[in-house]
Amino acid sequence: MALTSDTIPRAVLDAPVPVGTYERVTRVFDGPPERARAVADAGAETGFLDVTRRDGQQVVRQPTRYPEWIGGLVGVENKPDLERPGGLSRQLRHDASLGVLDYAVVATESHVTGAHLNRLPDAVGVWRVDFDRERPIRIVREPERLDAAGPGLEVLDEHAARTDVRPVSGAAKARQRRQIAERAHGKGWRTFGLPGCARASTGDGGVTLPYCEHFDRVVDPARECGTDCPGFADADPPAVALDAERERRTRWERDAGGRHRQAGLDQF
Template sequence: MEFRFELALCAALESPDRVVSRQLGAGIENPGGRIVDVCVMTPGPAFDRRAAITADRIPDPAIEAAVGPGEAVPLTEAFDLPPDRAEAVADHAAAVGYLERERRDGRPVVRATARYPDDWVGSLTAVENKPDLGSPGDLAAQLRYDAALGLFDHVVLATASYVTRAHLNRIPDVVGVWRFDPDTGDREVVREPTRLAPDAPGVEIRDERALRTDVALVTADAKARKRRRIAERAYGKGWRPDPPACAHATTTADGRPYCEQFERVVNPGRDCGQACEAFEPADPPATDRDALRDERTAWVATPDGAGPRRQSGLSRFR
């Protein structure tokens, strides 16, 4: 249920004014300690400059490398990394179009194809999905983590349940709440989120016990680096999963994997394959996910230096 809810929400949130992605790591001191269900990014002033570089994620070490679009720099001077790691990062960055590689006097050198813009991200909103508030699991702890760290500009809880005052009292006041119907795509704003302070230091909750909470203090610079990584990951990844390679598989008009045998959206990683009694191996359905994403969001499939795109703030989520 939660997977189908998540995909329906992603589809409903898409617009030419934003980029939507899902399942992104949001831990800093403990990188795997927090996975955000959905991330919504709105463009900043330099969004078009970033979109013109590449449709793919740019690896963070390449962004931080001592290299620009001017004179080529020896690979060993550009990266403060072990040689093998520097080679791998440079190869990846060249493959996605951010770096150019060549050899001079027998030495490998690199040059950026464009200057990386610092202000291409407008805002980042984290959405935690909990369709059934009757089975909240670790919801309260997850939202306390997000509120204390302040990595995102806004944090929102999305649910299909009727939201009571008791529910609201169990989560931080800064967290917004949406009631979302995955069948119709209707979304009601139960409570607006309060803007957090992503440009200030934060507190990362490492462990919560009855009489003790272990935390790590996180600097504003560390948060800024993590936000850039999240933005790059969101821009390059999107939210649509690969459809299953089954004769019964197709996709909805917005690109969600759908099973005609069971007449519902499916999770290819869990519902499909040899474990399914109706599985019939076949080529996956021919769905152009890049074309859908290019048409429906601010992401640019084929960078060509296009003109300014429309921008929006959180109010556009209504």
């Protein structure tokens, strides 16, 4: 849903601004009155908030409800060598106990043993990745859905005899989920670059992927392409229109076209 073509400040999204009904700005936004009014004005400038005065007080409302647009969050921890796990186990225990993500997965090039699986939380999935295979991803263990809606526990520190944790509310997790999703959404669409090679193309089916005619498969340009490749032939990268494809295949719009209002809110 397109709300505004501008970036809505995080302080505006995190505040309990009512939808349809007006509330005093100083009751909605934390901090001194000057800061509260500045945040409200910033939200109004984007078109997401209505700010006016009633009975000598500055009041604010949302004319449009912020949509629940997040489908699901999958966190993929890239760990090519499981024999050198580093802080992998702790990170995954943190992900599983906090539950901000819907699913957590480890992607590895290593041969996965039962000992490896036993060191990981049961809810974490494991993918074996080998780009030399026709189907490069083999699912060793399916991930289990985490409780992203309820409260969670954040792992702060681990000791030999205890683990320090902090309870995190469902509302705090929802804010973090939105921030993660917005960062991922804002990075763009298919952010990898296509290789400058005469044998590179975008594949078939109307989906832009780095397809290599020499290997007859999709490749990882950052790892597999370049002058060291036996099939490399210097050329300009294939011409693509990633913004147009992203707009065609997702709900993203290059220009949201200003503000939108929900019908029926004027009755409040």
